[in-house]
Amino acid sequence: VQLQASGGGLVQAGDSLRLACAASGQFFSSYAVGWFRQAPGKEREFVAAISRSGDSTLYADSVKGRFTISRDNAKNTVYLRMNSLDAEDTAVYYCGAVRFGGLPYRVTNSGEYAYWGQGTLVTVSS
Numbered sequence: 245v246q247l248q249a250s251g252g253g254l255v256q257a258g259d260s261l262r263l264a265c266a267a268s269g270q271f272f273s274s275y276a277v278g279w280f281r282q283a284p285g286k287e288r289e290f291v292a293a294i295s296r297s298g299d300s301t302l303y304a305d306s307v308k309g310r311f312t313i314s315r316d317n318a319k320n321t322v323y324l325r326m327n328s329l330d331a332e333d334t335a336v337y338y339c340g341a342v343r344f345g346g347l348p349y350r351v352t353n354s355g356e357y358a359y360w361g362q363g364t365l366v367t368v369s370s
Contacts, residue, residue, distance in 0.1 A: 245269040245359045252364030263324040265339030273317040276344040279324045281335035293351040300347040331370040336363040
């Protein structure tokens with residue numbers, strides 16, 4: 245599975261942005277997908293994850309209620325809709341794929357992921 249993240253950019257605080265993680269290769273619907281982010285000087289942190297069928301989602305507390313993860317398996321794409329962005333959301337956002345049947349809490353651990361996209365930069369100006 246190869247992943248390509250896109251949709252990042254420079255926005256103002258309060259704006260919205262939608263990231264996309266497009267996958268190539270077979271059996272994308274067999275993978276749970278997670279979004280992580282890494283701000284300058286900080287470790288990569290979990291943002292959100294979605295099960296392979298899309299019926300389960302998990303969010304970091306810092307984004308709950310503002311971000312929404314969804315997927316379209318027919319298009320081999322996972323989306324991250326980000327609303328009410330603030331400067332604390334500035335980071336490079338990465339998507340990863342992992343073969344989990346459900347959505348165990350382990351999806352919050354970046355070390356569990358077998359495949360990663362190249363990252364897309366989100367900059368929020370205050």
